[in-house]
Amino acid sequence: MTPDSPVHVSLRVNGSRHEVDVPARRLLSDLLRHDLGLTGTHVGCEHGVCGACTVLVDGAPMRSCLLFAVSVDGAEVTTMEGCRAADGSLGPVQAAFRDAHALQCGFCTPGFVTTVTAFLRENRAPTEAEAREAISGNLCRCTGYQNIVAAVLRAAEATAPDETAGERR
Amino acid sequence: MKPAPFTYHRPCTVDEAVQRLDELDGAGKVLAGGQSLVPLLSMRLAAPEHLVDINGLTELDSVEVAPGQVRVGATARQARVERDPAVRAAVPLLGQALAQVAHPTIRNRGTVVGSLVHADPASELPAVLLLLDGVVEVRTASGRREVAATDMFLGPMSSAVGAGELATAARFPVPAPHSGTSFVEVSRRHGDFALCGVAALVVTDPAGAITSARAALVGVAPTAVLVDLTPAVHGTGGGLDARSRDALVEAAIDPETDIHASADYRRQLARVLTARAVDEAALRATAAGGASR
Numbered sequence: 001m002t003p004d005s006p007v008h009v010s011l012r013v014n015g016s017r018h019e020v021d022v023p024a025r026r027l028l029s030d031l032l033r034h035d036l037g038l039t040g041t042h043v044g045c046e047h048g049v050c051g052a053c054t055v056l057v058d059g060a061p062m063r064s065c066l067l068f069a070v071s072v073d074g075a076e077v078t079t080m081e082g083c084r085a086a087d088g089s090l091g092p093v094q095a096a097f098r099d100a101h102a103l104q105c106g107f108c109t110p111g112f113v114t115t116v117t118a119f120l121r122e123n124r125a126p127t128e129a130e131a132r133e134a135i136s137g138n139l140c141r142c143t144g145y146q147n148i149v150a151a152v153l154r155a156a157e158a159t160a161p162d163e164t165a166g167e168r169r
Numbered sequence: 170m171k172p173a174p175f176t177y178h179r180p181c182t183v184d185e186a187v188q189r190l191d192e193l194d195g196a197g198k199v200l201a202g203g204q205s206l207v208p209l210l211s212m213r214l215a216a217p218e219h220l221v222d223i224n225g226l227t228e229l230d231s232v233e234v235a236p237g238q239v240r241v242g243a244t245a246r247q248a249r250v251e252r253d254p255a256v257r258a259a260v261p262l263l264g265q266a267l268a269q270v271a272h273p274t275i276r277n278r279g280t281v282v283g284s285l286v287h288a289d290p291a292s293e294l295p296a297v298l299l300l301l302d303g304v305v306e307v308r309t310a311s312g313r314r315e316v317a318a319t320d321m322f323l324g325p326m327s328s329a330v331g332a333g334e335l336a337t338a339a340r341f342p343v344p345a346p347h348s349g350t351s352f353v354e355v356s357r358r359h360g361d362f363a364l365c366g367v368a369a370l371v372v373t374d375p376a377g378a379i380t381s382a383r384a385a386l387v388g389v390a391p392t393a394v395l396v397d398l399t400p401a402v403h404g405t406g407g408g409l410d411a412r413s414r415d416a417l418v419e420a421a422i423d424p425e426t427d428i429h430a431s432a433d434y435r436r437q438l439a440r441v442l443t444a445r446a447v448d449e450a451a452l453r454a455t456a457a458g459g460a461s462r
Contacts, residue, residue, distance in 0.1 A: 003174035003218070024177030024220070027211075046170040047208040051274065060248070060277040066207045067278065070177055071200065071222050115274065136359045137272025 007070045013038065014082030022069055029053040029064035032079060040080035042110050044139070051138035054111040055079050061118045080110035083117050093117050096155035097148075104142035111138050116152050120159055128153065172210035178221045183228060183308055187335050189221055191310035195332040197221045201243060201283035204275050229337055234259050239341045243283070247276035260341050261453075262301065262350035262368060266293040269352060272360040285321065286336045288328040288392065291362040293352065295322050295393035296385035298339060300350070300368045305330065306338040313337075322392035348372040349453025351446040354387075355438055357429055363388045364430045365438035369446035373454045378406025382447055389422040389439050396421040398447065409447060415440045 006021035013036060020035050029046075032038045032055070044050035046065045053064040056078035083091045090098060093113050103109045112135060119126070119134040126134065131152040132145075140148060178197070180186035190197045198217035200206060201224070209215040223229065224244055231242035234255040241250055250256055251267035263281075270276055270284070270293050284294040285305060297303070298318040305316045307330055316329045323329060330336045344350065354366030366387040372380050382398040401413040424435035 003176050007177055023174065025172045025174055025210075027171070027207075030171075047211055048204060048275065051272075054274055057278075061274045062278045063204075063274060065211070066204055066275075068177075068200075068203070068207070068220075068222075070179070071203070071224050134273070137274045 009069050009073050011069075011072060011075050011077055013077045014079060020069075024068065024070050026069045027065050028055070028057075028067040028069045028072055028077070031069040032064060032077070038079050038081055040110050042107055044107065044111075049139070050108070050111070051115065052108050052111040054114045054138065056082075056114055056118055059118065059121075061115045078114065078117075080113055083113050091117070092158045093120070093151075093155045096151045096158055100147050100151035100154050102144060102147040102151035104140075104144050108138060108140045108142075112140070112148060116155060119152070120156055124156060124160060126152065126156055131156075170211045172207070173213060173216040175210075175217055176219045178219060179225055180221065180223070181225055183226055183335065183337060186221060186223055186226060187308050187310045187333075190333050190335060193219050193221070193333075197332070199223055199286075199335060201286075202246065202279040203283075204271070204279035205283070205287045205289065223335070231338075232256060237343050239263065239343070240338055241281045241341070242338050243336055244280060245282075247279045247281055247284070248273065250281055251276060259343050260301065262297055262344075262352060262370070263341060265350060265352040266297045266368060269293055269354055269363070269366070275360075282336050282339050285339055286328050286330045288322050288324075288326055289362070290325045290390065290392055291364075291366070291388040292393075293354070293363070293366055293368075293387060296352070296366065296368040296387045297341065299393050299395045300370050300383060300385040301341050301344065303342065304340045305336050306340070308335045308337050309333060319395070324391050344370060345372050347375060347377075347454055347457060349450040349455070349457055351449035351453065353442050353446045353449070355442065365389050365424075365435050365442055367439070367442040367446040369443065369450040371447060371450040371454045373451070374406065377455050379403075379408065379451060379454075380406060382409060382450075384418070384443050384446060386418070386422060386439055386443070389424040389435050391423070394421045396443075398443075408451070409444075411444070414443065414447070418443050 032041045042052040044052035048063045048066045055064045085091050197219040200220045200222045229242040229244045233240040239260045257264045303318045352368045354363035356363045368385045371382045384396045387393045401409040424432040426432045
């Protein structure tokens with residue numbers, strides 16, 4: 001085996017199974033964008049600082065630029081594209097970002113949406129402080145953090161269990 | 170910003186991994202969580218010929234809380250250790266320190282043992298290992314050995330785990346009864362490496378008088394440093410003499426000036442944060458004593 005010989009990687013992305021042969025040094029972020037054409041994952045700093053490339057690996061948010069595709073062989077990956085609603089319309093977190101004006105240029109948004117999607121599964125009713133902590137690893141160079149925090153809280157309301165929604169009505 | 174080509178190895182057992190590392194004769198680098206290694210590869214600060222990926226070694230994916238110690242396997246993620254209620258009860262310092270390691274997203278992949286082997290002088294976990302007199306378990310093709318915390322950290326990004334070796338676990342002893350710990354740090358931005366960080370361990374007698382105090386500091390020397398502050402404890406055990414505490418801290422550290430902070434500022438942080446960490450640890454020791462009575 002030489003450094004450039006391809007390695008077989010099998011993984012599920014947003015529910016679809018993919019089998020690819022890639023060089024071992026292929027980053028997961030590049031596999032998603034270049035090999036699978038899923039350009040919803042954005043690559044900002046490419047060394048783990050900005051958070052734009054965050055995807056869910058087996059449900060947990062991780063930096064796709066800090067993972068080799070070969071080392072997540074067999075994993076279930078969820079990208080921005082997988083955060084849509086089943087009918088293809090905006091998912092609850094995406095809709096909350098739109099409603100709260102939580103994006104300006106939109107470059108950082110995929111990383112926020114994946115991070116927040118995972119966060120709200122663990123914490124259905126976060127405080128503002130918890131929302132800030134949850135997004136602390138994501139940078140927005142348009143400095144739209146106030147609205148992003150508002151979007152997290154709005155998404156939490158939108159995804160709250162039905163009985164809570166019932167009380168509110 | 171792409172890593173240089175490397176040959177990839179994915180062993181399925183620890184035996185296979187150490188055999189492969191031995192065959193590679195120093196040319197193999199271990200890939201665990203990769204949250205420090207992959208940026209180094211992408212920036213071409215490191216370009217090993219071979220990467221030995223240990224993420225498939227399920228036998229190392231363990232967190233064991235036994236009487237007297239917490240044992241963390243080499244592929245256990247930081248987030249898992251941080252959230253484990255049994256770990257938090259047995260060795261609260263692990264949770265206190267892990268909460269300040271980078272961001273939650275990084276901790277979902279990064280490993281405790283990898284952080285120790287990486288030995289960044291500003292990282293939190295080496296201070297935890299030092300402060301608690303922990304041990305790192307190491308396997309080689311020919312056998313196994315254990316590295317005491319005081320022998321583990323040799324210099325910036327340099328630990329006692331050699332090129333042909335695999336760190337398989339770290340053990341963190343449970344502190345004595347009537348003790349408390351704290352981890353405090355100051356960084357430029359939330360989640361950044363600390364300009365200075367301090368872990369403290371304070372032990373009291375059943376009446377609440379301090380009998381010993383120690384601190385481990387990061388970011389202010391080529392490696393994390395351990396300082397015994399017991400000589401600064403007042404005769405009554407009611408607290409530490411500020412002047413002798415500061416003198417003990419200053420004698421142990423050797424901070425440098427860089428773009429983030431001057432050496433003087435780091436020295437100031439070391440004094441102030443040690444005081445804060447010791448005070449908080451003492452409060453927790455007293456609270457723990459009260460709870461057990």
